[in-house]
Amino acid sequence: MLLDGQRTIAHIDMDCFFVSVECLKDGSLKGKPVLVGGRGDRAVVAACSYEARTFGIHSAMPMKMALRLCPHAIIRGGDMEEYSNFSRHVTDIIAGNAPLYEKSSIDEFYLDISGMDKYFGSLKWASELRQKIMRETKLPISLGLASNKMVSKVATNEAKPSGQLSIPFGQEKIFLAPMPIDKIPMVGKETAAQLRRRGVETVKTLSEIPIGLLEAWLGKNGISLWNKANGIDETPVIPFHEQKSISTESTFSTDTIDMDFIHSELVRMTEKIAFELRQQNRLAGCVTVKIRYSDFETVTKQMSIAYTASDHVLLEKVKELFSKLYDRRLLIRLIGVRFSHMVSGNYQISLFEDTHEMISLYQAIDSIKSQYGWQLLMRGSSSGGRFEEQLQPYQKKETFTMKRRYPK
Known part of the structure; x- marks a missing residue:
């Protein structure tokens, strides 16, 4: 019997998603240690198969180290466009069946199916949906069902x-009690180490610690951990269609056809909202460019893209859209850029050709922007350089401009 306030939450996860897609493309990879990522000495592992994990390999590990652990591992460079297409296919299946769902990342979903027991049986319904996804996509899918998001994810x-x-x-x-503390979502290495130094090894022990003591140890995070250890999570399933886009527009004081100026503005705007994406730990799956001419006619064009939050990828798409859209050769009054179809995700791991140096560069840039404002550090082209040069952002000629916040 369904009690007042009782929820039923299903969590759906595509197992080893990137690797699974690679195995669909090449059946000979099944059952072998497969690594998805760049091939350079400074490349990182974006994903790895279960067979590779038995050698101690994990995502975000330097590729060079992974190959030392497993010299016979098979490397695939990664195809984010193909992964995005599979993700959208699964999303379409879920959207056509689930009453309320949240796409929490490129490869996992939460479904609120509270009340289904009155009609179908929640487990039966969720199981049939899982089978449908596997049948139509050929991807391995895992499912957890519980009264809240956190427990369903652990399941x-x-x-x-x-x-x-x-x-x-x-x-x-x-269910949670016998598990090691790092089985709880969001318990990282540092938090786990801090708790273990105090003798806390299992979720049961963690759940028995007074909440005030945990708060004294870990601050507000201690309260959250106590709730999780006791199986409590009131976080709602956020409908996917309500995920907000990120956008910005620029209305010029004087209508213009100065392409150097307009391209510089597009760089500045793209850089601004790409930083916002990364701050929110999100990836965009769609880019839209908007132009308003001097006669107030407004036109837009959009394209679906492989999920990303990387400046140099997004800039290329913005340039391509603008070039296709600007066909009247009239004075321009306004331009706008919007990123949408957002999912949660870490942009760093999706950069298959990235080196540690490039990842470190993104981290350093974002750290400076977080402390002093996004305007403080910009690529040289966004302060007046040619847009074509901007589209090769991390080559030797790339320059960044540090703006002074105060006069000399």
Whole structure:
């Protein structure tokens, strides 16, 4: 019987998503240690198969180290466009069946199916949806079912690979109790180490610590951990269609056809909202460019892209859209850039050709912008250089301009 306030949340996760897609493209990869990522000495592992994990390999590990651990591993360079297409296919299947769903990343979803027991049976319905996704995409899918998002995600992780697990209402705390503390989502290495130094090894022990003491140890994070250890999570499933886009527009004081100026503005605007994407730990799957001419006619053009939050990728798409859109050769009054179809995700791991140096560069730039404002550090082209030069952002000729906040 469904109690007042009781929820039923399903968590769906595509197992080893990038690797699974590569195995669909090349069946000979199945059952072998596969690494997805760049091939250079400074490249990182974006994803790895379960077979590779047995050698101690994990995502974000330097590729050079991964190959030392498993010299016979097979490397695939990665195809973000193909992964994005599979992600959208799964999204379409879920959207056509689920009453309320949240796309929390490129390869995982939360579904609020509260009340389904009255009609179909929640587990039966979720199981059939999982089978439908696997049948239509050929991808391995794992499923967790529980009364909240956190427990359903843990259940999914326990069901992997390609399994399902349902935690009955009221059994959340019992289910979590014997697990090591780092099984709880968002418990990183530092937090786990800090707790273990205090003798906290299992979720059961963590759940028994007074909440005030945990708060004294870990601040507000301690309160959150206590709730999670006790199987409590009130976080709602956020409807995917309500995910907001990020956009910016620039209305010129004087209508213009100065392409150097307009291109510089596009760089500045793109750089600004790409930084916002990364601050929110999101990836965009669609880019839109807007032009308003001097006669007030407004035109827009958009394109779906491989999920990303990287300046140099987004800039290329913005330039391409603007070039296709600007066909009247009239004076321009306004331009705008919008990123949409957003999902949660870490932009660094999706950069398959990135070196540690490039990742470090992004981190350093974002750190400076976070402290002093996004305007403080910009590429040289956004302060007046030619746009074509901007589209080769991390080659030797790339320059960044540090703006002074105060007069000399």
